[in-house]
Amino acid sequence: MDAIKKVTDYLGVQFESNSSFILVSSVLLAGIFTIVAPIFSFIRVLFSLFVLPGKPISSFGPRGSWALITGASDGIGKEFALALAKKGYNIILISRTQSKLDTLASEISSKYGPKISTKTLAMDFSQNKDSDYTALRKLADGLDVSILVNNVGLSHSIPVPFVETPAQEMNDIIMINCMATLRVTKLIAPGMISRKRGLILTMASFGGFFPTPLLATYSGSKAFLQQWSTALGSELQPHGVHVQCIQSHLVTTAMSKIRKTSALVPNPRQFVQAVLGKIGRSGGAQNVAFTSTPYWSHGLMQWFLSRFLGERSQIVVKINRGMHEDIRKRALRKAARDAKNQ
Numbered sequence: 546m547d548a549i550k551k552v553t554d555y556l557g558v559q560f561e562s563n564s565s566f567i568l569v570s571s572v573l574l575a576g577i578f579t580i581v582a583p584i585f586s587f588i589r590v591l592f593s594l595f596v597l598p599g600k601p602i603s604s605f606g607p608r609g610s611w612a613l614i615t616g617a618s619d620g621i622g623k624e625f626a627l628a629l630a631k632k633g634y635n636i637i638l639i640s641r642t643q644s645k646l647d648t649l650a651s652e653i654s655s656k657y658g659p660k661i662s663t664k665t666l667a668m669d670f671s672q673n674k675d676s677d678y679t680a681l682r683k684l685a686d687g688l689d690v691s692i693l694v695n696n697v698g699l700s701h702s703i704p705v706p707f708v709e710t711p712a713q714e715m716n717d718i719i720m721i722n723c724m725a726t727l728r729v730t731k732l733i734a735p736g737m738i739s740r741k742r743g744l745i746l747t748m749a750s751f752g753g754f755f756p757t758p759l760l761a762t763y764s765g766s767k768a769f770l771q772q773w774s775t776a777l778g779s780e781l782q783p784h785g786v787h788v789q790c791i792q793s794h795l796v797t798t799a800m801s802k803i804r805k806t807s808a809l810v811p812n813p814r815q816f817v818q819a820v821l822g823k824i825g826r827s828g829g830a831q832n833v834a835f836t837s838t839p840y841w842s843h844g845l846m847q848w849f850l851s852r853f854l855g856e857r858s859q860i861v862v863k864i865n866r867g868m869h870e871d872i873r874k875r876a877l878r879k880a881a882r883d884a885k886n887q
């Protein structure tokens with residue numbers, strides 16, 4: 546206010562009363578803030594995405610300790626396994642298909658030699674079986690698991706109106722995305738707390754950050770992971786365990802059904818490199834605690850949409866619905882063509 550008074554005095558502007566001075570000053574300050582805040586925020590995003598390094602992975606646990614990855618046999622999970630093995634961590638690989646886990650375990654040992662150990666467990670998270678979680682507990686028992694990557698995830702086979710979603714698909718999405726993440730973390734986090742160090746990464750999705758019609762159950766499950774992970778991040782921070790929710794737009798994997806990379810769609814290797822290089826940085830997820838959107842184009846996209854449209858705004862939801870209605874139409878046409886050709 547003093548600075549504004551000096552400027553108005555210098556310009557010779559007279560106010561009729563003190564209250565009109567306060568009103569004009571407030572409007573002026575609000576205007577300056579409205580212009581400066583996005584510029585400042587954008588500079589923060591650019592620094593976070595392109596300039597500042599993340600924390601070294603070894604600060605969460607030494608090389609030779611263990612990294613546990615769910616959904617490890619394909620896509621993003623497989624790249625996490627290869628990247629962490631390359632950095633010197635022993636790897637626990639969990640997913641559904643034993644043969645794919647065996648192939649990956651052999652790839653890791655042929656690439657990184659006998660210094661890197663692997664353990665595998667095939668379990669179907671959609672079954673939510675106590676016996677599987679007991680087997681997982683036994684497998685990890687006594688191991689120094691310093692990194693947990695909650696990566697396993699399932700989406701709808703094609704975009705579908707909620708009321709037409711098959712009951713089995715609905716159940717599987719919740720069991721795999723939500724229940725598996727909770728149960729695996731509950732098994733692994735106590736060891737990290739007792740060692741006063743560790744890193745827990747959880748794969749969320751723009752499908753949950755921006756409400757996504759026709760993927761309503763998937764969208765809700767990923768929004769759940771975002772909230773849960775941020776809350777957990779705060780709980781575990783005093784224990785020296787770093788929790789980070791990873792936000793992402795599309796990546797070329799079996800789930801996205803996209804094969805060609807582009808500026809907006811990296812391959813799993815590019816994506817995982819960005820994640821591991823930016824631990825502790827928020828990227829495009831400004832003002833979302835314990836969260837990162839580390840891939841550069843995803844980060845810029847999230848920042849722009851959140852800042853100027855609002856992540857749950859009418860316009861964002863409407864655009865998202867239009868996109869997914871189109872994808873559904875194309876998927877149904879393809880299914881009809883395939884059925885005809887059989």
Ligand SMILES: NC(=O)c1ccc[n+]([C@@H]2O[C@H](COP(=O)([O-])OP(=O)(O)OC[C@H]3O[C@@H](n4cnc5c(N)ncnc54)[C@H](OP(=O)(O)O)[C@@H]3O)[C@@H](O)[C@H]2O)c1
Nearest residue numbers: 616618619620621641642669670698750795796798800801
């Ligand atoms: N790809 C994207 O565009 C994208 C975007 C945003 C977020 N995400 C998230 O990133 C994570 C990884 O996605 P992705 O695209 O890499 O997926 P993906 O290529 O489909 O791989 C999924 C992995 O999860 C395993 N899996 C699936 N169902 C399972 C079950 N019932 N029990 C145990 N394991 C199971 C698969 O094992 P099998 O090989 O044995 O089937 C595979 O290893 C997911 O949480 C996803 O929501 C992906």
